[in-house]
Amino acid sequence: xxxxTTRLTCAAAAAVMAxxxxxxxxxxxxxxxxxxxxxxxxxxxxxxxxxxPVDKKILFNTYADFGLVSKYVDAGFxxxxxxxxxxGYEKDFAGWGVPNIYVKGxxxxxxxxxxxxxxxxxxxxxxxxxEERNLGIDNSIRGGRLKVNxxxxxxxxxxxxxxxxxxxxxxxxxxxGADVEFYMEDYFxxxxxxxxxxxxxxxxxxxxxxxxxKKISGTDFGIRLPKxxxxxxxxxxxxxxxxxxxxEFAWKGQDPSFDNDYTYANGxxxxxxxxxxxTGLSALVQVKRxxxxxxxxxxxxxxxxxxxxxxxxxxxxxxxxxxSLYPFATQAADGEWAFQGSFAYTFKRKTALGGRYxxxxxxxxxxxxxxxxxxxxxxxxxxxxxxxxxTSTSFFGLGDNYYHDFNIQIEKKLTPSLQMSFLYMNxxxxxxAVEGHGGDVKSNIFVLEGxxxxxxxxxxxAELQYLTTRQDQKDWAYGLVELTVLPYLMFSVSDMxxxxxxxxxxxxxxxxxxxxxNRLMLSYGRTREGYNCxxxxxxxxxxxxxxxxxxSYYF
Numbered sequence: 117x118x119x120x121t122t123r124l125t126c127a128a129a130a131a132v133m134a135x136x137x138x139x140x141x142x143x144x145x146x147x148x149x150x151x152x153x154x155x156x157x158x159x160x161x162x163x164x165x166x167x168x169p170v171d172k173k174i175l176f177n178t179y180a181d182f183g184l185v186s187k188y189v190d191a192g193f194x195x196x197x198x199x200x201x202x203x204g205y206e207k208d209f210a211g212w213g214v215p216n217i218y219v220k221g222x223x224x225x226x227x228x229x230x231x232x233x234x235x236x237x238x239x240x241x242x243x244x245x246x247e248e249r250n251l252g253i254d255n256s257i258r259g260g261r262l263k264v265n266x267x268x269x270x271x272x273x274x275x276x277x278x279x280x281x282x283x284x285x286x287x288x289x290x291x292x293g294a295d296v297e298f299y300m301e302d303y304f305x306x307x308x309x310x311x312x313x314x315x316x317x318x319x320x321x322x323x324x325x326x327x328x329x330k331k332i333s334g335t336d337f338g339i340r341l342p343k344x345x346x347x348x349x350x351x352x353x354x355x356x357x358x359x360x361x362x363x364e365f366a367w368k369g370q371d372p373s374f375d376n377d378y379t380y381a382n383g384x385x386x387x388x389x390x391x392x393x394x395t396g397l398s399a400l401v402q403v404k405r406x407x408x409x410x411x412x413x414x415x416x417x418x419x420x421x422x423x424x425x426x427x428x429x430x431x432x433x434x435x436x437x438x439x440s441l442y443p444f445a446t447q448a449a450d451g452e453w454a455f456q457g458s459f460a461y462t463f464k465r466k467t468a469l470g471g472r473y474x475x476x477x478x479x480x481x482x483x484x485x486x487x488x489x490x491x492x493x494x495x496x497x498x499x500x501x502x503x504x505x506x507t508s509t510s511f512f513g514l515g516d517n518y519y520h521d522f523n524i525q526i527e528k529k530l531t532p533s534l535q536m537s538f539l540y541m542n543x544x545x546x547x548x549a550v551e552g553h554g555g556d557v558k559s560n561i562f563v564l565e566g567x568x569x570x571x572x573x574x575x576x577x578a579e580l581q582y583l584t585t586r587q588d589q590k591d592w593a594y595g596l597v598e599l600t601v602l603p604y605l606m607f608s609v610s611d612m613x614x615x616x617x618x619x620x621x622x623x624x625x626x627x628x629x630x631x632x633x634n635r636l637m638l639s640y641g642r643t644r645e646g647y648n649c650x651x652x653x654x655x656x657x658x659x660x661x662x663x664x665x666x667x668s669y670y671f
Contacts, residue, residue, distance in 0.1 A: 132177035146186045153249075153668045155179040157202055164660035165620060165642055171662075175200050177286045179249065185597065193217040204648075204657040205252045206421070211283040216256060225266025237295040237319035241366035241385045242347035244426040245279070250648055251655045255413075256280045257291060258313060269302030279413040281421050287415040290425060293321040313358040319349040323371075323424065325415065330583055332497050338494075338504040339378055340471070345371045345427075349384075349412065362389045366409070372503075373415035376408050379506030383408035385427065396462040404430055407451035407487060407509060410504065429652025430454035431482045432521055434541075436563050437612060438583040439592050441547035441664070444484065444519040446652030450549075453514055455483045457465060473529035482521045488513030517556075520544045539563035547588065547618035550654075551647075575600045590616025605629055611645060626664075637666040 132601035155177050159170040172293035176197075181193030194216040201209050218231030234256055237243040247254045259277015264270070276292040278285045295315035301307040309312060327343040352423045368383035389402035404427075411424040427448045433438040446452070463470035489507040496503040530536060541561040547554030560583070567577045583596035596610040605627065612622040624638030645659040 117546065120174040120311065122585045140203065144323070146184065148182070148184055149671060150180070150182040150192075150560050151546070151668065151670045152178075152180045152475065152664070155202060156665040157660065157662050158664075159203070159660055159662040162642065162659075163663060166645065166661040167659045169662055170203075171202050175202050177202050177249070188222055190220040190222070191218065201252075203660045204655060206250070206282075206523045208282040208421075209252050213283060215254070215280060215283065216601045219250065225264065227261075227263040227265070228259040228282075229263075230259075232280070233275075235261065235273065235293075237273075237293065237321070237350050238317060238351050238366075239364055239387065239428060240362065241406075242319055242321045242425050243291075243293055243295075245424075246426075246613055249651070250649055251420065251650055251653060253653065255279055255421065256642065258285055259291075261565055269299045271297045271299075279424065280405075281413070281416045281417070286422070289321055289323065289325040291321065291413065293319065295319040310356065312354070315347075315351075315353045317353075321347040321349075321424065322348075323411075323413065325413075330372070330502075332500060332502050337495045337497040337503075337571075339372060341372055341378075344369060345369050345411075354671065358392050358394045360391045363387070365544075368409060368435035371411065371415065373410065373412060374418055375410035375412070376416075376506060377500070378502045379504055381408050381506035383411070385409050398458075398460045398463070400456070400458040402456050404428075404429060405451075406448065406454075408449065408506070409451070410449040417577075426495045427652060429649075430456040431519060431652070432456075432458075432480045432523065433516075433650075436539065436561075436579070436581060437596075437610075438581040439523070439541055440649075441562050441583060441592065441646065442543065442547075442559070443647055443648060444482075444521075444545065444556055444652070444656060445550050445647070445654040447486065447518065447549065451491070451509070452518060453487065455481075456482045470529070476527040478522070478525040478527075480523050484517075484519040486515030486518055487517045494534050514544060516548050516549060517544060517553055518546045523561075533568055535567045537563075537565040539565075552590060557585055557587040559583050559587075573602045575602075585616075589614050589618060592616065604631060610641075633670045635666075635668045637664075639664045 138587050156175065159174045159175060161167065161169055178197040179197040181192065184190060189515045193214055195214050197212040198210055199212050216232040218229055218233060220227060220229045234245045234247065235243060243256045245257050247256065257275065257279055259275065261273065261275040273295045276290065277285060278290055297315055300314040300316065301312065302565050305423045323345040324343060324363040329338040330341055331338040334472060346369040347367065349364065349366040350522055351362065353360065355363045364387045366385040370380045370382060371379055372378040385404065385406040387404045388404065392398065406427055409425065411425040411426055413424055427443060427446045429446045431444040445662040458480045463475040465472065465474045470631060487509045489509055492501055492504045492507060494504065497502060521541060521543050525537065525539045527537045541559065545557040545560045547557050563579065565579045567575060569575045577598045579594065579596040583592040585591065592612065593615050594612045597607065598606065598608040600606045607627050609625045612619045621641040622644045624639055624641030628637040640663045642661045643659060646657055647654040648657050
């Protein structure tokens with residue numbers, strides 16, 4: 117850490133001296149910003165929910181970000197302390213230090229970053245690095261990045277470096293990439309005259325990993341793992357008025373890895389997305405086919421920490437507790453056909469369906485199938501598919517049903533003070549495909565939510581939810597009452613009850629306070645074992661019981 121800190125400090129000093137030599141005063145318009153975020157858990161033993169015994173009296177995750185922003189130079193760093201992390205994080209997640217530090221120079225449309233940074237090319241099919249603290253993901257790149265925004269109608273990004281994995285970096289694996297987008301309306305006046313925008317973009321990523329021979333267990337044979345893996349992405353987006361259309365294609369070269377049983381098949385991803393929106397109406401339809409698109413800095417790693425890319429999920433991201441009880445995780449390695457449609461409409465006030473205050477309706481559908489994998493004509497040594505081209509598929513062939521979700525939501529204001537919402541959801545969740553066990557879980561979910569505003573400061577919100585299924589742990593019920601006292605306090609009590617199999621209650625009570633830039637949340641209760649997901653990436657969270665404290669401050 118000391119070497120990189122020294123190099124970045126020298127780089128920052130060099131940038132300051134260079135700007136000073138050109139007569140630029142960097143003391144003008146300087147701003148300092150940052151945040152502190154910490155979460156504590158005081159765990160208690162609770163055999164009734166199968167909570168793992170914890171030998172620590174306190175577990176916590178803490179982050180502190182500091183940044184300096186000026187006209188020509190930005191700089192910042194993040195301190196993290198997770199020596200005794202919250203439940204559910206991998207063993208290597210534990211540690212502390214300064215894993216993120218950077219300096220950035222900006223001048224006339226040019227931006228040069230040295231240090232740690234996050235980047236996404238297109239939809240993230242071949243490159244997406246990001247931080248998601250709830251999932252324990254931080255796969256930032258440590259190196260250099262140049263952005264060019266000074267050429268009319270073009271945006272260019274070039275980067276290179278090594279990727280973070282918890283408290284280390286993949287020193288034996290490097291990532292290099294370039295991304296360019298052309299905005300054709302800047303070149304063609306006819307597009308501007310017709311209110312149209314047309315983007316054409318392309319990306320390239322090269323992974324260099326030390327070459328080695330992977331021995332096939334139980335044999336004297338081995339396969340050669342390539343030193344270089346190439347990935348390409350091309351895309352185009354067209355917007356005119358209320359319409360938008362996006363098409364994208366990605367390709368990944370031979371990359372035998374843990375994910376694809378060390379086969380030499382190429383990876384591909386296709387996506388087509390169309391949308392329409394105007395006041396009171398919106399619609400979205402999209403389809404994606406992906407195959408063998410797991411892309412890692414180190415091919416023998418598992419989990420989500422080593423991923424270079426991210427395949428977006430085509431499943432609705434629910435916020436209600438029971439609607440998100442069985443979240444879908446994108447199957448990047450095996451591949452999938454994914455379809456999603458969404459339609460929203462607001463019936464105007466003083467109409468038959470709108471009533472006095474109007475009515476909002478949202479209809480969403482997701483349908484995800486596996487590919488029709490067929491065994492290869494010839495197997496490798498010891499009866500494995502190692503070293504072969506892997507299984508074959510037909511482009512339009514469909515395999516197992518992985519997931520479907522049809523839901524309809526209705527929001528209706530009944531009086532100036534009372535608003536009601538209703539959700540019905542029909543779901544199929546292939547637990548075997550996502551978790552490796554359990555078979556299909558078919559469920560129907562009902563949610564009723566009411567919100568009553570007593571006055572400008574006092575609002576009461578309540579939820580009643582029910583999930584019915586014959587599989588897994590069978591039926592669930594959930595209730596929540598939440599009282600908000602603006603602008604400072606919010607009180608809540610809830611209970612998730614497995615009324616179909618175990619009879620277990622997962623109760624929770626909490627209070628949240630806000631004052632200026634400070635936010636403090638105190639809660640006590642049980643948390644059910646399950647999956648926490650975001651963007652198709654999931655982390656298994658064990659059951660736990662205890663007193664929780666979460667504090668954040670922004671400046």
